[in-house]
Structure formats: structure tokens, C-alpha cells
Amino acid sequence: MNKHNRRGSQWNPTDNPMLTGVRGLCPRCQRGHLFRGYLSLAKSCEVCELDYSFADPADGPAFFSMSAVAIPALGFALWLQTTFEPAVWVHLLTTLPITLATCVLLLRPLKGWLVCSQYFHKAEQGTIDRDWQRPKS
Ligand SMILES: [Zn+2]
Numbered sequence: 062m063n064k065h066n067r068r069g070s071q072w073n074p075t076d077n078p079m080l081t082g083v084r085g086l087c088p089r090c091q092r093g094h095l096f097r098g099y100l101s102l103a104k105s106c107e108v109c110e111l112d113y114s115f116a117d118p119a120d121g122p123a124f125f126s127m128s129a130v131a132i133p134a135l136g137f138a139l140w141l142q143t144t145f146e147p148a149v150w151v152h153l154l155t156t157l158p159i160t161l162a163t164c165v166l167l168l169r170p171l172k173g174w175l176v177c178s179q180y181f182h183k184a185e186q187g188t189i190d191r192d193w194q195r196p197k198s
Contacts, residue, residue, distance in 0.1 A: 072109050075177060082177035083170040087111055089180065095173050102176065115185065118175035126167040134160040 072090045075081035087093035093106030095113070105112050138156045141147065178184070 075181060078177035078181040079174050082172075082174035085169065085173045086177075088177040095176060096169065100168060100172060102172075111180075113176070116176040116179055118172055118179070121175050122168045122171040123164075125171050126164045129167060130160060130163045134163070 073092075075086075075088045075091055078088060081088055081091055082095070085095050087095060087106040087109060089111045090106060090109035093103075093108035093111070095102055095106075095116075097103040102113050102116055104114075134156065137159065138152060141152065141156065145151075
């Protein structure tokens, strides 16, 4: 297996974390997989062995998913209500499942995008540099 690309680096790190993450691929080699299950991350990449312990998107995917789905779902519910004036159970059988399914379907690509973005931007927990000093003037 040739580990070197044209630019001479060992791997082929992503320059588009959104595209790589949405496809669920490793941000370092773009060949291994991020996910072990639907939403659980693998421990490491099976191709380049990148340790995924840095990845912690927390509730970011859920927040962005709900934010993206809420307005169209509300629009659909309002259209349904004003057009047909259905009973509440119609919303329980249409609006609710559509909203939930759309949110769940968006979680995986959003999580992949956020994890790849963490790698790409070298995001990590903030720390205090105690050795830092103001320059003496
Ligand atoms: Zn990899």
C-alpha cells in the first residue's frame, strides 16, 4: 500500500471537512470510516489508525439538526393546518414523524462534519498558558 500522495505527505488530509464528514470518512486519510454504528464513532481509523478520542461534538449535531428542521417543519404544520384544518391526530401521524425522521437522518452527516472540522481546525479544550508573560516594554 502506497501511503504517500502526490504532495509527499503520508496521508491525504481533508481540505473540505464538510464533504469528508458528510461522507463519514476519516479526516486524515479520507479512506477509513468515522462511524462504527449509525452515530457511534469508531475508536480509530482502520486505514491510518488516527485516534478519534479527540472527537467530541457533544450536542452540536442535535442542535444544528433541530435548528435546520424546526422552521420547515413548522411551515409544513401551519400549511397542513390552514389548508385542511385536520384533527390533531393527523399532525401526530404526519408532522411529528416527518420532523423526527428528518432530525435523525441529519444527525450522522452533521456529526461527521463537526468531527472532521474539529480535526481540520485543531479544535480542543481551552487551556491557560501559565508560562505566558507580557512582553516587557
Ligand atoms: Zn484515516
